[in-house]
Amino acid sequence: MLETQGIRLDVSAAEKFLAPGAVDALADQVRTVATELENGQGPGAEYLGWLGLPGSITEDDLAAMQASGDRARSAEVYVVVGIGGSYLGARAVLEALGGTAAGCPEIVFAGTGLCSATLDRVLRKIEGRDFRVCVISKSGTTLEPAVAFRLLRAELEKRYGLDGAAERITAVTDKSRGALRELADKQGYETFVIPDDVGGRFSVLTPVGLVPLAAAGLDIRALVRGAADMAIACTGTELRENPAHLYAATRHLLYKKGFNTEVMSTFTADLQMIQEWWKQLFGESEGKGGQGIFPASTVFTTDLHSLGQYVQDGRRELQETFLCVRNVVGSITVPDDPADLDGLNYLAGRSLDDINWKAFEGTRQAHLDGGVPCTSLEIERVTPEVVGALLYMFEKAVAVSGRLLGVNPFDQPGVETYKKEMFRRLGK
Numbered sequence: 001m002l003e004t005q006g007i008r009l010d011v012s013a014a015e016k017f018l019a020p021g022a023v024d025a026l027a028d029q030v031r032t033v034a035t036e037l038e039n040g041q042g043p044g045a046e047y048l049g050w051l052g053l054p055g056s057i058t059e060d061d062l063a064a065m066q067a068s069g070d071r072a073r074s075a076e077v078y079v080v081v082g083i084g085g086s087y088l089g090a091r092a093v094l095e096a097l098g099g100t101a102a103g104c105p106e107i108v109f110a111g112t113g114l115c116s117a118t119l120d121r122v123l124r125k126i127e128g129r130d131f132r133v134c135v136i137s138k139s140g141t142t143l144e145p146a147v148a149f150r151l152l153r154a155e156l157e158k159r160y161g162l163d164g165a166a167e168r169i170t171a172v173t174d175k176s177r178g179a180l181r182e183l184a185d186k187q188g189y190e191t192f193v194i195p196d197d198v199g200g201r202f203s204v205l206t207p208v209g210l211v212p213l214a215a216a217g218l219d220i221r222a223l224v225r226g227a228a229d230m231a232i233a234c235t236g237t238e239l240r241e242n243p244a245h246l247y248a249a250t251r252h253l254l255y256k257k258g259f260n261t262e263v264m265s266t267f268t269a270d271l272q273m274i275q276e277w278w279k280q281l282f283g284e285s286e287g288k289g290g291q292g293i294f295p296a297s298t299v300f301t302t303d304l305h306s307l308g309q310y311v312q313d314g315r316r317e318l319q320e321t322f323l324c325v326r327n328v329v330g331s332i333t334v335p336d337d338p339a340d341l342d343g344l345n346y347l348a349g350r351s352l353d354d355i356n357w358k359a360f361e362g363t364r365q366a367h368l369d370g371g372v373p374c375t376s377l378e379i380e381r382v383t384p385e386v387v388g389a390l391l392y393m394f395e396k397a398v399a400v401s402g403r404l405l406g407v408n409p410f411d412q413p414g415v416e417t418y419k420k421e422m423f424r425r426l427g428k
């Protein structure tokens with residue numbers, strides 16, 4: 001068990017599915033790819049800005065984002081427009097930390113797809129309520145957020161006029177390129193820059209994640225601090241002392257043995273968007289050239305009553321990573337009932353979290369017995385520091401894991417193919 005910044009990583013059960021000593025035998029190769037990353041070498045080297053990001057964010061940067069967040073408090077609703085890497089990180093952190101702080105606007109996400117019913121619901125939410133918009137797009141041309149922003153901007157301009165609208169819009173985009181940058185400069189929106197050397201899925205610790213989180217009243221300094229501490233822990237060269245490297249090495253070796261789908265399972269529903277963020281990070285980074293572990297997710301115990309059957313007993317190509325929280329914020333205990341007609345008195349007085357933890361332990365054992373290599377990431381309590389540390393650990397792990405696989409973890413050439421077909425049909 002390796003404990004780093006409040007996160008306990010246990011690969012011992014998963015290792016039993018590998019040849020004895022296999023993980024340690026990979027240490028030299030892991031060190032080589034990690035050193036290449038640290039030295040800014042190898043495929044995708046132009047997108048390594050995230051690596052030193054948490055330590056390099058200045059107090060001025062944080063203060064500017066905090067000030068933007070503070071200004072947002074005057075609104076009732078804060079609509080965050082973005083998709084993929086320009087959306088998932090902020091939502092993942094927001095939900096993991098239990099949502100908006102008291103006195104802050106309701107955070108609503110838009111531009112995450114092309115479903116009109118979903119966008120309609122967002123438009124209904126802002127009816128008769130004062131709102132602001134934070135539009136996030138690195139390219140500035142992505143269809144989904146561009147369409148949503150056009151509608152929201154029109155609504156703001158109708159209600160408050162051009163100047164009033166401009167005062168209520170924050171744009172997070174490239175420093176000089178793209179349609180959004182041009183529009184923001186022309187209209188005088190508040191802007192924040194997405195660094196050139198940080199790709200979308202690695203951008204949660206840039207203004208992409210931090211500006212909306214500041215508006216939600218969350219402690220962005222603590223988030224960055226946690227990531228910075230984890231960044232230091234993840235530079236260690238001892239495989240068994242570096243959580244990102246150990247996790248990357250284990251899952252890579254399991255993949256080589258045919259465990260080519262990794263299911264991230266949690267018993268804490270608030271972490272569901274962390275799973276979604278993780279799926280993008282790992283799927284987009286590794287799934288290329290006919291290779292890569294397919295990232296999937298389950299929320300237990302809910303999914304034990306659906307996908308649990310497959311995990312226990314379906315094709316034996318799954319590896320599972322549990323992301324579990326020991327102490328959740330809730331404080332519900334099972335009440336005593338003298339009649340005990342439902343037969344639950346054996347649980348009377350026990351906390352739901354404790355019962356949930358037993359469900360986790362039981363499930364892990366059952367899945368191991370069923371032939372699923374299980375890794376655990378256990379968190380004592382979800383705090384901004386721990387979430388920051390977790391996000392950074394995954395970023396470093398996927399960079400190492402992708403390089404072990406021999407792919408460029410920082411590009412996503414495959415996502416252009418559907419766009420060509422879609423735009424041809426739309427007559428672009």
Ligand code: PA5
Pocket residue numbers: 083084085086136137138139140141142145199200201202284412
């Ligand atoms: O990781 C990625 O690169 C993608 O998910 C992008 O973040 C997503 O497509 C949004 O792109 P943009 O920020 O350019 O609108």
